[in-house]
Amino acid sequence: MRTDIIQKKVEETVLSSYEAMYRLAYTYVRNEADALDIVQESVYKAIKNASGVKKETHIKTWLWRIVMNTALDFIRKNKREIAVESFDETGKEDCYQDFDTLQALQVLTQQEKTVVALRFFEDLKLNEIAAVLGENANTVKTILYRSLKKLKAVLKPTEGA
Amino acid sequence: MNEENVTKLKEEYENIKIPASLRQRVEAGIRQAEMERSEHMNEKKKSGVMVYVGRAAGAAAAALLLITVMANSGAGIAHAMSKIPVIGAIAEVVTFRQYESSNNNMDANIKIPEVSVKNEDGTVNEETTQKINKSIQEYTDEIIAQYEADVAAAGDGEGHMDVSLDYSVITDNERLFSIRFDELLIMASGTQMVKIYHIDKQTGELIGLSGLFKDGVDFITPISENIRQQMKEQMAADESVMYFLDSDVPEWDFQAITEDTTFYVNENGKLVIVFNEYEVAPGYMGSVEFEIPTEVVQDLVQDGFLK
Incomplete structure (x- = not known):
């Protein structure tokens, strides 16, 4: 071209x-x-x-x-x-959500951040993310699951608070 | 993580504040890259000339098979000929050839006029006639060669391309004859290129911008100054307008026109300076033109060109 x-x-x-x-x-x-x-x-x-x-x-x-x-x-x-601000484990659960839920992404590695941002914020498909990272789609899937698990640990469901 | 958290995260991501200076920084990045690229292109052009001649010659030979010579007979051709603009006594388009080609969604339609320049006594001015036709030939060969190279590069794959070159006589008054070529290249998006040839009817010579002016005068400074002024005004009036001007790095900026800068004289007799895409502005601005008020060059220009 x-x-x-x-x-x-x-x-x-x-x-x-x-x-x-x-x-x-x-x-x-x-x-x-x-x-x-x-x-x-x-x-x-x-x-x-x-x-x-x-x-x-x-x-x-x-x-x-x-x-x-x-x-x-x-x-x-x-x-x-x-x-990278450390999470205050003794803080109120809704505390992060009020000031900055995005802060939670700091528990992730750089690669995990990329995957989460591209998948959930920019709505890329797994194979597109794989192309960005130069990894295969299965690896991306694994990274995504791992990231979500980590996020789950810091972002407790609000109804449980 | 649940849906609610994802939604919340996404919301906050979308709420990340976009700083006011972002657009400016993006433009600075574009400008920096484009200036470097055009420097690189200029270097390539200089060193690539000899290589190119060889390539063009081969392409021209292949192109000959496809060129249709328009003769002065036949209904369809009579129609085509009638579209040729009426031209004065001294310079005229006598005929044109057409290069047409179609390969897998790649099309070319290139019109190649042949110009004849006559002296006042009616004899043909061989020198200028040959010079302009040779130059037109080289220009169109280059476009055809590029097209053929693109077709070859696409192979059997899907190539979507449409290149067309059309010409028109834009000025033909007592002093000046100008023929303009518009190259339009459409692939995913379009590119527009303009090339204009001028013949001074008083001398019968092919001229560039300097040919409009008296010998030894500096027309470059006042015209460049006026263009910079117009760029500033346009950028101040409309923020979507962007020229390479007044950046942090002065060498990226538009400095001055040259003796070979493309120009024409419009229907009001005003000088118009033309810049091709990327020359003085990012590609989204397309090819840009500036009308120069005649006062700016009043004392410098030769009689009969501008009003």
């Missing part, structure tokens, strides 16, 4: 999904400045390497992969724990 065409398509995809890219980036780093850096870097990489996309239908998946890798690189380079 001609580079200028695919580049334009990538650009269109970026312009229609940058808010979602930001949310995913924010899920990893949990602060605005870092998430903005990750988005800008991801956009740059995506446009610059647009010619590497072989099929138009792969653009979105490929874009997720770039955001994920950029975020993970960022975390590795900055070598600091990003806003």
Whole structure:
């Protein structure tokens, strides 16, 4: 496919999904400045390497992969724990839900976060997530089940409170 | 985890506050990549010329089989000929050829005009005639070669592509004859390219932008300045408009036009500068044009070109 065409398509995809890219980036780093850096870097990489996309239908998946890798690189380079607040086990159960249920995602590994965010927040199918991660669909399923179990432990059902 | 928790999580995810500067940062990322890419393309163009000549020659030979030479006979052709715009005495489109091809959803329709330039006494100006036709030929060969390369690359697979090249005589007044080519390439989305040839009817020569102006004057600075001003005004008036201008990194920005910048003179006799996609703005802006107020170049332009 001609580079200028695919580049334009990538650009269109970026312009229609940058808010979602930001949310995913924010899920990893949990602060605005870092998430903005990750988005800008991801956009740059995506446009610059647009010619590497072989099929138009792969653009979105490929874009997720770039955001994920950029975020993970960022975390590795900055070598600091990003806003991981410990859970106060003695707190009231509805406490997290009032201030930030998303905080619960911090019990997950980076890979588990990616799977949960893409599956539940961005509504990707298991095989699409597998493509983003470069894993097979069964592995993704396993990660998803494990993640949900971990989340269940921290997010107690409200009716049980 | 239960449904309620998932819903709650999703809700909060969707409520992650989008900072006001996000759009700006996205645009900065796009700009950075596009500027680097265009630098890279320029380098490639320079080094790739020789390779390209070889390729184009082969493609042209193959293309010959498909080219239909329009003769001045036959009902369908008479119709086609009648569509050719009326042209003045000095320069005219005498005939055109058409390259048509269709392969597995990949179509090309390329019209190649042949221009004849005559001196005032009616004799053919061989030099300019050959020069313009040779240049048109090279330009169309390049498009055809690219199309054929794309067809070959697609193999038996599904390729969806439609490339068309059409021309029109956009100016033909006492001083200037201009023929414009519009290339439209449609794949998943469209790309638009414009190329315009101009003949100075006073001298009978093929001219570029500098040919409109008096010898030795600096027309680049005032025109570039005016374009920058127009870009700023448009961006201030409409936030969906974006040009490569005033970024943190000045080398990405639009600096100045060149002596070869594409232009035409519109029906009001005003100079219009044309930029192809990606030249001064991201691809979503398409090809962009700026009308230059004649006051800006009043003292610099030769008589008879602009009003």
